[in-house]
Amino acid sequence: MLRFFFWFLLVVNALALAFNLGWLGNWPMETHEPERLKQQHHTSQLVQIPASVALAPAAHPPEKKDEITACLEIGNFLQSDAPKIEEKLKTLALGDRQARLNVSDSASHMVFIPSQGSKEGADKKVAELRRINVTDFFVIQDAGPLRWGISLGVFKTEEAAKQHLAALNTKGVHTARIMPRTVTTNKFSYQLRALTSEEKAKFDALKVEFPTHDERNCQNTAYGKT
Template identity: 65%
Template sequence: MLRFFFWSLLVLNAFLLAFNLGYLGHWSLDNHEPERLKKQHHADQLKLLTAAEAVSPSEPAAEKKPEVIACLEVGNFQQNDIPKFEEKLKNLAMGDRQSRINVVDVATHMVFIPSQGSKEGADKKAGELRRLGISDFYIVQDQSNLRWGISLGVFKTEEAAKLHLNNLSNKGVRSARIGPRTVSTNKFAYQFRAMSAEEKSKYDVIKAEFPAQENRNCQATAYSKS
């Protein structure tokens, strides 16, 4: 029995010695927050959140999607403008996202130069216009009293016709005038669908060479596909 007590006391003393030296870890029941933080790894990198931040944690900003233009239309082109414009469009390479359409342009006011009496006279006047930098016109060849005259544009409103006449006058055209005339002229426009920002930049370079043409929404004009 004495031997049993001897060994029991020896084990107990050994246990107390190991506990006091810290070999058995820290068993303190006083385990409050500051004490626990001191024991954590990289405690200096911890960030305390406010109540608002805890309720609505910040999320990474959503990646901005590239802007895409649903449908852009440009026009209206005369027949003789089409080859040059389409040659430029080859660099855009939009495939089946690009199409040409027929636009019926009804106007009631014409800016024109009266009949020159003959084809030769009309050709001479056309040459003068080209030297002034004017190319958007055509020689009238029907059987009306305007035969061998030159049409410089037809417009839906008189105000638009007067503005065009004033621009021509500033360029040196003195014999043009405005007259009532209701005609339907077939012109052409182009539509570009799902155009990216990069494609729009390339398109703007092309469009700059055709300042008389107008950009618009695809639904702005009645048309039929050619």
């Protein structure tokens, strides 16, 4: 029995010695702590970060402020155009930032179609104009040689009147004429204030439907609602 324990202990000690010397191979559990840390951290790939950088707050890009247009005015429109214009501008939803102004518009040249002789003749000519998409006109009902003629616009300069007449000719209006005539018409315009970039873009898309009307800056102009 004693001989058995002697040889048993001798074999155990020999295995222990071989284990410590690495003769039995690299087992996962036998890795010494320094070697384990070396394999775990890959120190050659570590990059040292200065404390000032590590503790610095994250930088945020500056917020882009929306550009504001102070005041724009578009006009001048005939009173009969009010429902159509206001329906278009309603899509901007400007509330009290939109104001309507009455304008006295003096002009010295008129583009017109001569008298049609009667109301029935004027109505027939109006229907023809609408069929070719001409909608900015006024039937003259005052007593005189122009009664039952059709005004297609009054202008401050002859050059402006000629340009309008040329545009009408391209649409198929060939009976219109230009005559000097100083008149004062009651028209109106709209002022649109504090427009954002998005609202300005929407307005630009709308105003192409009113090519014969002016757009002007009104930031220094006093205004009042009507």
